[in-house]
Amino acid sequence: MREILILGRGGQGAQTAGNLLARAFFEQGSFVQTFATYGGARRGTPVTASLRVDDQPIRQRSNIEHASAMLCFDESLLEPGFLGFARPDTVIVVNTHKPASAFAGLGDYQFFPIDGRSIAQRNDMGKVVNSALLGAFAAKLDQLDIDIVCNVIQDTAPAKKDQNVAACRDAYAMVRNQDAGGQQ
């Protein structure tokens, strides 16, 4: 079973990203379970979306304690509390304009920085970064078809469908061949 965490702040779209990713795995034929928890229930407070993917029905109903991959919407969330859910081999895609070297002091994780804001802006998405981040994350998740992710975005985006898909593909292409640590 694969266990994935998406960290964000209320209003950024972490819960939506979790739902879209779950839908993509579901469309591929996997069993999925995704749920979001939000302590503050208001904008700006931390939100965690949890996603389990398996080839058989998922029965566990508990928090994810060890994620194989994490997507972080806001670099300020990368503190020991959240990093405690990662292991050394955990892929962490983080929304930031900084290089991966800026995160080296946090521990021996596989960081993939992605500047979601600039990708969103050049694809006419303004401040809405979740389709770009989803594309970047999809690039580092095994056995996930980017075309299916884009179809899900096309089907579910409430507005700017083509721009959302373009941002997703743009970020996917940027991260696809990036090595861990952010070296091109």
Added chain:
Amino acid sequence: MNLMNRKNMQLLSGNHAVSWAARLCRPDVAPLYPITPQTPILEKITEFHAEGLMKTELLTPESEHSAMAACISASLTGARVFTATSSQGLLLQHELLHYATGARAAIVMCNVNRTPASPWGFWPDQLDSLSQRDTGWVQFYSESPQESLDSVIMAFAIAESVGVPTMVCHDAFYVSHSMEPVEIPDQAMVDDFLPKFDPARKLDTAVGASFGAPLDQNTWRRSRMDLAESLAAVTDETIRVGEAWGKLTGRSYGPLERYRCDDAEMVIVTMGSMCGTVRDAVDTMRENGKRVGLLKVRQFRPLPASMLRDALAGVPVVMVLDRNYSPGTGGILHQELKAVLSGMADGPKVHGLLAGIGGANVSSETIDRWVRDYQNAEPKPESQWVE
């Protein structure tokens, strides 16, 4: 199960699965008031309604108390009634929950189990509905979005045949907000399964009769005996309805479920979402040669006392996991189970663990550790705080 072959499979949260169940049951009236984490149930129902997919009369009064008052009145006119709430909302309804049962209003409600204040929280904890245990509402605890959908449909069949209000409870977040593949039953099949509600007695302006008039002592007592008789029929009805639903869908349900309990040296007893995690823990422990099983209590009210005694006869040790804390008492399932098992010649030793109170995380590894900690311990009368 192959997901690709299930044409009616959709990715739904537990709450939206409940909205789907409500839609399929075609309630005449649905009084609703929003509260986190129940709100998505209401939102999806209002979406269905706006799209013309539900012909229900939706009422959105100013509080949960008024919503329940509307449920009772509507139900007594012979309408099929659905509502949903959570935590503070359910607690605000308390006086009317008693009223609904006494008036024999066959309302079906979904309660999303959430911590009651204070302190404030939104976490899975079953104290809200468990502290309604004396109101006479039938209570089911669901483990998954699919079970919540199925349970709401079955709850209408049970409530309307026995004439008692019925509550389907599912845990905040782990079920309410958990999005999973859910099979949506065919509308025509649900229509056949659930014939139109047509109670023998109902409020009718053409008939000079009413509900709830003051009674003398002996007649009041007789009304309680009638209620007790109806509630005594619920467990058999749960079995009958659960088997009938199983024939249609392949998913059978009963008041209890025994999972790998044969030859078990320890049986873990719990309710709601934690049952799924315990299943995983049981499978892992069985692979390692530990004889452990799960007894899932799905129907908590009326408590299926004889079935519980039969299910646990000959089991050496029982470990109850209570996701609730009744201040001054301990775990409510622990307390009730000890009372039910009292006096059995071959009854088990019963440990009560306050597990995951306030939504604290309970993983299958944690359950494995608790089994090791308690399998040879001497039980204490008080429920134990564990983490």
